[in-house]
Amino acid sequence: MGASGSKKKLQTLEKQQEMLMREHAEMAKRLAEEQEQGKKQHEAALAQMAQLMILLIAAQAETQTTKKEEQLLEIEGVTYVITEFVNKGGFGQIYKGVVKGSDRVAAIKVMPNSPLIQKEIENEIRFLRLTKKISLEPHPVIDYYGCKVTSEHIFISMELAHCDVLTFWFRDMADKSPEQQFTFGLVIIMYTLRALAFLERLNIIHGDIKPQNLVIVPQGEGSLCVKLIDFGTVEKMHTLRSLVTVDATKAHTQFFASPEFLRRDSKNLISRRLHKKSDAWAAGVMFYLLFLEKLPWEDEHEYENFVNDPHAKDVVIPFEGGYKLIIELLLKKDPEERASAKETLLQMKAHPVLGKIVEALEEIFSPADDVCHVKIPNSLREEMANFATPQQRARMVTGSTSSTLTTGSTSKTLTTDSFKHPQSRRSCRYGRDCYRKNPEHREEYAHPGDRDYREGGSGKEKCRYGSQCYRTALNVEFEKK
Known part of the structure; x- marks a missing residue:
């Protein structure tokens, strides 16, 4: 193509992005004005839009069978009829199961019983069981039903989702009107932040936030929600500190891993430090990818340079309007300057334009900031504290200067003054x-x-x-x- 052709292509792409952001800005302003002038009519229009999306999801659910299976599987006293293959994940496969003798459905996650992944699976099951004790409607974490372990396989039964956020946006929303895209883009942002604010409330870091680990789940008629999945990488943070250092075996996804995690030290080793706002960074990258349809960096080399350049400037969206404010709050390179999920959510609700739209969407779907005030029982807090390994708990008690904590093949090192x-x-x-x-x-x-x-x-x-x-x-x- 040549240099001139590449430059022309880049200029065309930038113009398209600028036009998209301006459309979003105008859309937000118009929706806010409509909300102010005719609240009931506007809410009815949004409700109708939501209903259309639910109908679309239901229709696709009936036609997305890709591989038929007819076998029975019992998990914790419940017999499932495995009806179809749904998807292939990082550790195994997902099937659709129907409870025998009823119309209740579930997702059955099937994984090999391998020592390499046992700790992550154990971590995930423990976390799902604990979060199930917190009453929220809808719950921001995928619902857990039970598990079964054999010599060869591990089966986890959980809530069946429609699809992940990436698929929802680029498949289901691709042919929708700009108004529908803007509205449901805001829905994705609101309820992704809600899910992450819930983890912040528990002092938990997911550690691998990306669009494939957030799913769309229908909630009755005319509603849906965004839920978190895959908790094998979660880390428990101490309430009073911001950072924890994890082992080199910690799973992560390159562009979604935060700068503080990937930054290299004087020995050119990756720091592997997770901050309490590392998930917020990943959410910012995810929103950038979805709504600008590209990543903030051209390739891994450019991202690594950004991470390790002490003078690198924060990611800035060059166009006004749209989701600019939200994304830039989350993509602060310095985690101390970065907004948390809760802070970003509150900024959205207080915004003179976005706030009105958020209020209308909350009435249709569910409150977005309810997780910020949810009460965590003391008994559950104690169980969450025990979510750490025995070595971690010993470290909390002794307050020793340095300590390496090992669980199986994974080790974690906490900073010197972690519990001051x-x-x-x-x-x-x-x-x-x-x-x-x-x-x-x-x-x-x-x-x-x-x-x-x-x-x-x-x-x-x-x-x-x-x-x-x-x-x-x-x-x-x-x-x-």
Whole structure:
């Protein structure tokens, strides 16, 4: 094609992206105005749009049989008739099962009983069992029904989803109107953030957020929700600290892994440090991929340069409007500057334009911020604390200077002061202007984004968004809970 042809193609692509973002901005403004002028009529239109999508999902569910199976499988006292092959995942295959003698359906995940994946599967099952004890409707985590282990296979029965978010967007939404695409794009953002805010409430990091690990699940008539799947990579964070270092065997997906995870140290080794906002970064990359239809970087080499260049600027969407605000909040390279899922969700709800649309969508589907206030029983908190390995729990008690924790073939190392009470730290006098990024300084002094940071030594936390916070228009001081 030549250099001139490549340049022309790039310019054409940029124009298309700019037009798309402008359309989204105009769409948001128009929908907000319609919401303000005729709330009931607009809600009815959105409800009708949602109903059409549910009908589409139902129709596709009837025609997507790809491989027929007729065999019985009993899992924890429930007999399933395996009716069809659904999909192939990283560790195994997914089948559709119907409870014998009823019309209840389930997804049956079939995996080889291999020592290489036993720990991850055990991790996933424990997590699913624990989260099932938290009452939420709809629940942001895929519903777990039971498991069965044989000498050769492991079977997990869980809620049957329509498809993953990637398939939903590029297959089901490809031929929809710009208004439908914008509306359901916002639905994906809202309820993805809801799911991640739920994990934040539990001090859990998923560790492998990507569009294939979020699924669309129909919820009765005229509604759907976004749910999380695949929890073999979850990490339990200590409540009062931000970082945990994991072993080199930790599974991850390159472009969705956060900069703090992939950054190389002085020995050119990948740091493998997970931050409590690492999942938020992955969500930002996912939204960028879905709505701009490309990744922020051309290839892995460019992303690695971005990660390891201390002067690299944050990802910026060059066009105004659309989902720009949301994506840029999540794609801050410095995790201390990055918005969490909860913070991003609250910013959306307080936005003068997006907030009105979010409010209308919540009435049709479900509240998006209910997970931010859900009560976690003390008994469940204790069980979640025990989610760590015995060595990790010993580390929490002894507070030793360094410790390597091993479970099977996986080891995890926590930072020196991981369990120091935040009130024992002083706030850095330079705040957001501090350029000292070395771990020792960051561990000794609290900085903006840390739970224990106090602006100017006062007892009040300063809003991280400053003049850009839309809550200032409402004269509400933003406080992190």
